[in-house]
Amino acid sequence: MTERRLTVLDERRAALEMCGYCPKLCRSTCPVSEAEASEALIPWGKMSMTWYVARGDLAPDPDVARLAWGCTGCNACRERCEHQNPVAATLTAARAVFREQGLAPSGSERAVAGFAARRARLAERARALGSDAETSPVALLVGCGYLAARGAEANDIVNAARALFGAVHVLDGCCGLPLKEGGDRTAAAELRGPLVSSLAGRRLIVADAGCAAELRDVGAETLVEAAARRASKLGRVKLAGPVRFHDPCRLARGLGVIEEPRVVLERAFGAPPAEFERRGRAASCSGAGALLPFAMPKTARAIARDRLAEHERLGGGTLVTACATSLAWFRAQGATALDLATIIARSLTGG
Ligand code: SF4
Ligand code: SF4
Numbered sequence: 001m002t003e004r005r006l007t008v009l010d011e012r013r014a015a016l017e018m019c020g021y022c023p024k025l026c027r028s029t030c031p032v033s034e035a036e037a038s039e040a041l042i043p044w045g046k047m048s049m050t051w052y053v054a055r056g057d058l059a060p061d062p063d064v065a066r067l068a069w070g071c072t073g074c075n076a077c078r079e080r081c082e083h084q085n086p087v088a089a090t091l092t093a094a095r096a097v098f099r100e101q102g103l104a105p106s107g108s109e110r111a112v113a114g115f116a117a118r119r120a121r122l123a124e125r126a127r128a129l130g131s132d133a134e135t136s137p138v139a140l141l142v143g144c145g146y147l148a149a150r151g152a153e154a155n156d157i158v159n160a161a162r163a164l165f166g167a168v169h170v171l172d173g174c175c176g177l178p179l180k181e182g183g184d185r186t187a188a189a190e191l192r193g194p195l196v197s198s199l200a201g202r203r204l205i206v207a208d209a210g211c212a213a214e215l216r217d218v219g220a221e222t223l224v225e226a227a228a229r230r231a232s233k234l235g236r237v238k239l240a241g242p243v244r245f246h247d248p249c250r251l252a253r254g255l256g257v258i259e260e261p262r263v264v265l266e267r268a269f270g271a272p273p274a275e276f277e278r279r280g281r282a283a284s285c286s287g288a289g290a291l292l293p294f295a296m297p298k299t300a301r302a303i304a305r306d307r308l309a310e311h312e313r314l315g316g317g318t319l320v321t322a323c324a325t326s327l328a329w330f331r332a333q334g335a336t337a338l339d340l341a342t343i344i345a346r347s348l349t350g351g
Pocket of ligand 1: 018019020022023024025026027043044047077078080081082083084085087
């Protein structure tokens with residue numbers, strides 16, 4: 001034991017030890033290590049190296065810190081693990097510690113700085129969508145990813161929520177997830193706190209799977225859950241060719257919301273959606289989560305291209321997802337992709 005030991009990770013010691021003593025039972029589940037063919041990037045490798053640093057056996061440096069960013073937060077390892085060990089949450093905690101030591105990867109730091117600089121503009125865009133309905137009992141969080149993309153999805157989300165609930169109060173705050181994933185815990189908490197306070201007892205509807213998972217503890221309900229509960233209101237949507245649903249990791253594994261998207265898509269198209277080989281809790285990651293496209297862009301692209309190659313092999317068509325970063329990432333690789341919120345909006349407003 002030396003003074004290099006990171007006592008700040010003590011609260012994560014049990015999770016780090018669990019992996020450190022494990023015979024790597026989840027090794028084949030990680031999209032990052034599969035794409036990189038790297039033993040250091042299997043969940044066991046990332047957790048063990050972090051554990052060695054935490055207990056002072058290994059000096060922290062940029063190479064070992066980078067391992068903590070080699071994670072999309074997909075929770076596939078946790079799903080496979082007999083102990084449900086929280087690898088992604090532990091690596092997120094490690095990012096904060098490494099960042100405080102100036103060891104965060106430059107791509108992640110650029111993403112954090114860019115996000116902080118854009119935040120005021122994103123709040124303005126949210127207000128322009130309709131924050132005037134302050135007396136509504138329903139609050140809607142569109143999500144920074146959708147607001148930043150400046151596509152049709154932000155409007156579709158608001159239109160879908162209005163068709164379901166009438167007037168909704170569009171929140172202009174942020175759950176803080178991108179900053180937390182970049183290791184800036186303080187700034188993340190400074191965003192989340194005011195957002196939660198602004199709910200003021202209202203029901204919270206959230207479009208993005210990542211934001212919803214982050215806010216489940218304060219009652220967040222996803223737009224797709226709300227739509228599936230009112231499935232009788234959903235009409236047919238016209239779209240040429242097959243539609244395949246991609247389960248966002250944080251929707252399926254994070255929140256256990258698996259059948260609701262399929263209920264909505266079956267109502268909208270008159271038949272169940274086409275599926276990937278692995279679906280629901282076993283679904284494969286898009287590569288877009290937890291800032292991987294910023295910290296390790298080639299790896300993140302390789303993961304997305306794997307998904308898209310499978311999609312084409314199974315017949316192609318339109319890919320539907322419910323996560324702003326997955327949507328943008330699939331489109332960036334050339335896929336024809338739609339958000340589930342667009343389908344819900346069209347389904348509720350006449351196709
Ligand atoms: S997540 Fe579970 S299965 Fe994977 S290395 Fe850690 S303890 Fe083992
Ligand atoms: S959460 Fe996903 S990306 Fe992260 S270590 Fe586990 S399997 Fe790999």
